[in-house]
Amino acid sequence: MTDWNSVVDADYAVPADRDLGELVRELSRALADRDPEVRDGAPYGVLDTWLRRGVIDGRQRLELGDEMAARFGDPEVQARTFAPLVLGMIVEAGGFRAEWVDAFARWYPAEEDLRGYDEELGWLHAVAHGADLLDRFGRHAEVDPARMLELAAARLTAPTGHVLDQLEDDRLARAVAHVLTRTDLSERDATGWLDAVDAAFGADRIVTPVPAHVSNCLRTLRLLYVLADRGVRADQESDPEPLHHREAVKTRLAEVLDRIVKR
Known part of the structure; x- marks a missing residue:
């Protein structure tokens, strides 16, 4: 070896x-x-x-x-x-x-195994590592960015009993924000992926106690709203880059978040 x-x-x-x-x-x-x-x-x-x-x-x-x-x-x-x-x-x-x-x-x-860390196996980070690749693909010229946004929605709405606990939700929010900087995204594509979240987690579909995957989704979308408002950095040294269709994205995020938490 x-x-x-x-x-x-x-x-x-x-x-x-x-x-x-x-x-x-x-x-x-x-x-x-x-x-x-x-x-x-x-x-x-x-x-x-x-x-x-x-x-x-x-x-x-x-x-x-x-x-x-x-x-x-x-x-x-x-x-x-x-x-x-x-x-x-x-x-x-x-x-x-x-x-x-x-x-x-x-x-x-x-x-299905969304553990961030395991005592024996160490870091697993399925959601975070997947988010990093979603980010990479989402900014690649040969990949349809709308497809990566829809994939993020599919990950967010997939049922799980595991509450993300190692900042995986932050990594996914930043990945989505990076995809949303693509200037070839139409306004409909920049916001339409949230329809699947709305349909899955609208107020009339949520029970208490709140399921883990709903909690994960809420935290991800809340950070995404902040990034839509302030921009997202490519790295620690760079200036924030604005999201394309920023105002439309913020408006749709606010609508979906409001519907999820409405009681």
Whole structure:
């Protein structure tokens, strides 16, 4: 097994005596490992760095992306929930296949294990990691942003008994806000995805105690309203970017939030 910490210490240089393809396959396996020290440790940084530096070329990027798309169906939760992180790295590095979007869209609203953290497995973060990939796809020129907004609505309305507790709702709100900066979105597309939330959680459909998925949705939409009002940053150093159709989005968010909490 490769000593990935040594690779990090060598400024991420590819070991001279190893085949790159074999190393990439080993990294891929590490990113699905049950041991969080393996999965979320040095291999993660090595793979990210090699993708950003172009060490992993176009063909290898596509092969790795295909493997991650297939991993959305893996029986191991940590394998499924780290697949979007790797796919996000690949897309950032210039790799893309429409089939990856399809695989992600099938998995994201259907994932049932929404734990942020597990004592044995470490960070899982299905909603947050999925939100990061939704963000990446939602700003990609070859992806319909309206589809990603509809996917966010599907995730928000999917029944669950788990209350999000590791800021996953914030990550999803920011991802949606980033998608809503797309200037090719029509006003209808920028607001229409909220119709599914309204239909699922309108005042006449909510019982008490409030179900976990309704609470998750409320918190996500409340932060999204703040981001619609103030803009969303691409990173900590950048200025807030305004959402396209800002006022229409705020108005529709307020209507939906009002209907959900109305008693």
